[in-house]
Amino acid sequence: MNELDVRRVVKAYGPGAPVLDGLDLSVPGGALAAVLGPSGCGKTTLLRVIAGFLKADSGSVSVAGRLLGGPGVHLPPERRRIGIVPQEGALFPHLTVARNIAFGLRDLGRADRRARVGEMLDLVGLPGHGERMPHELSGGQQQRVALARALAPRPHLVLLDEPFSALDSGLRGAVRAEVRAVLRESGATGLLVTHDQQEALSTADLVAVLRAGRVVQCGTPEALYHRPADPWLASFVGDAVLVPGTAEKGTATTALGRVPLASAPDGLRDGLVLLRPEQLRLAEPDAAGAGASGVVTDVRFFGHDAMVTVAVDGLDRPVDVRTPGPPGQVPGRRVGIRLTGEATLHPHTA
Structure with missing residues (x-):
């Protein structure tokens, strides 16, 4: 070959x-x-x-x-x-x-x-x-x-x-x-x-x-x-949502809610949880299953999808949420966030 x-x-x-x-x-x-x-x-x-x-x-x-x-x-x-x-x-x-x-x-x-x-x-x-x-x-x-x-x-x-x-x-x-x-x-x-x-x-x-x-x-x-090797690579090969989290029994607890972990270094309990923007779903602030809420600060429409930036309560940095089609959101609106899929956990120093 x-x-x-x-x-x-x-x-x-x-x-x-x-x-x-x-x-x-x-x-x-x-x-x-x-x-x-x-x-x-x-x-x-x-x-x-x-x-x-x-x-x-x-x-x-x-x-x-x-x-x-x-x-x-x-x-x-x-x-x-x-x-x-x-x-x-x-x-x-x-x-x-x-x-x-x-x-x-x-x-x-x-x-x-x-x-x-x-x-x-x-x-x-x-x-x-x-x-x-x-x-x-x-x-x-x-x-x-x-x-x-x-x-x-x-x-x-x-x-x-x-x-x-x-x-x-x-x-x-x-x-x-x-x-x-x-x-x-x-x-x-x-x-x-x-x-x-x-x-x-x-x-x-x-x-x-x-x-x-x-x-x-x-x-x-x-x-x-x-499953990127570290947070730098995660951000380089796509849009990344990185939030502090604590792992226990295969699940991470974050300010966005709880999410199953696909992988985590052995013995690591506290670190950065990696999610992709399409794993976040917008909902009403008080909707069942919404693990967090915040205020929309920006909306970018790309035709096939849109990126909605949300300042989440309890987080120092805003997060991006990718939504299919027209976003249906405007800056200043309060929204809830649900998590889907699995995440990976990385050391803070990676």
Whole structure:
């Protein structure tokens, strides 16, 4: 299988803290993993080390069981069997679509090269576009051609460097879905570097979150969202409601009410209880089951849902409540809050 294995990789550009500081990352063959993190966490450096554009100071990189970089080994990019889809496609403007795709197929004969280009055009849903020039394509079509060019040499791994950032929001979701489907059909392992949390959660099979040059947590989007390793990560991968709470017999008591715990560190009794805004429900202040009440301070409508901010009695910070559709609330109105689902408990110092 085309698994990616990064072990204890360190990379520094000069004196001071390294950009990658003993980073570990494993991606199963055929999976699409997203690398997510704040600016300066090492996302681009990791991509360049895996591609072979940078040599790691220590550690190793292997793909499909083949050592690409490590002690005494540093294969150049062209020998790594890694395809790259850069930002904005970066197609050669003076070459046709077909010649762009065929660029990395120089070892094939003319007939085989033409056949492979045809396969790639069919795969990315652009049959009959081979003689067009890049400027004749839409942004989404250019990204699909860039993906076809990366897949044409049958790489073990495809690196996608924020490939959707230049697309408008309406097109971005459709192209993401197309790219994901093409990668799955090709069987290649994919690594997507992005700064967009929603893109990572909605597109990838696995999400690895970097902080200070290391992977804080790597798991399925569901695990990262519902069982994050710490409060920082919880806030980074989505909207988080963090309130002090006390745990006893698998249940946390908070100013918002009582809620079952999905997980808590052994022996931890007092800490921060993590909830998501969609786990909070608005109700009348005196409604049965309302564990808290407060005053609406802000309402933000997004079309498919709305975020209602409530200053809750007994809490120092307001909380956000996500409601489906029109919120039906106005600032100044007093409301009750019910809790649903399960929460996680984290140390105050995390």
